[in-house]
Amino acid sequence: xxxxxxxxxxxxVVYVVHSIVTCKQSNKTEEVTTKAQASVAEIAVKKEPxxxxxxxxxxxxxxxxxxxxxVAKSKVKTKTKLPAGSLRNPETGEVAKIASQYRMTxxxxxxxxxxEGLLQKVYKTNEIDDAAKVKIDKALVKLAKMDKYQ
Numbered sequence: 702x703x704x705x706x707x708x709x710x711x712x713x714v715v716y717v718v719h720s721i722v723t724c725k726q727s728n729k730t731e732e733v734t735t736k737a738q739a740s741v742a743e744i745a746v747k748k749e750p751x752x753x754x755x756x757x758x759x760x761x762x763x764x765x766x767x768x769x770x771x772v773a774k775s776k777v778k779t780k781t782k783l784p785a786g787s788l789r790n791p792e793t794g795e796v797a798k799i800a801s802q803y804r805m806t807x808x809x810x811x812x813x814x815x816x817e818g819l820l821q822k823v824y825k826t827n828e829i830d831d832a833a834k835v836k837i838d839k840a841l842v843k844l845a846k847m848d849k850y851q
Contacts, residue, residue, distance in 0.1 A: 788813075788850045799845060803829060803837045813850065814840050 783789060786799050790809050800806045804826050814820045819840035824833055844850060 783851060786845070788845060791849055799841055803834070806841075810841075810844070814844055817844060817847070819843055 783796060784798075787796055788799060788810060789796050790813075792809075795809070797807045797810065799810065803811075803824065811823045814837075815823055820836065824837070829837070
């Protein structure tokens with residue numbers, strides 16, 4: 702028993718040492734990349750030609766004279782044709798397939814059946830019987846035909 706415990710402790714120590722070494726190596730590579738980026742930025746600043754105060758004012762004036770016109774966004778929604786047996790959530794835009802079994806149907810579809818008045822409640826798995834299956838299937842067909850969910 703002591704030998705097993707010794708082996709486990711040894712493996713754990715090796716793991717800890719390995720993780721520390723790799724962590725230090727990754728930190729060093731991050732430091733090297735940040736230093737390289739900083740030196741590139743410094744070189745770019747040094748190579749930039751020195752402008753006089755008058756030239757800087759002209760550049761600022763040119764920038765202020767240019768006015769940006771707001772881009773008009775079209776409010777027309779483009780409707781794409783959904784694949785058969787799919788519904789679109791009007792709130793989020795998520796497209797989901799209607800599952801073959803009610804219990805596999807997404808929650809928002811079940812809630813939509815209730816809010817549209819096609820079902821009285823969201824059925825639990827143990828409440829579904831043959832009569833409920835028929836009601837649910839008819840309700841899903843009606844929901845799929847509604848323009849709101851297309």
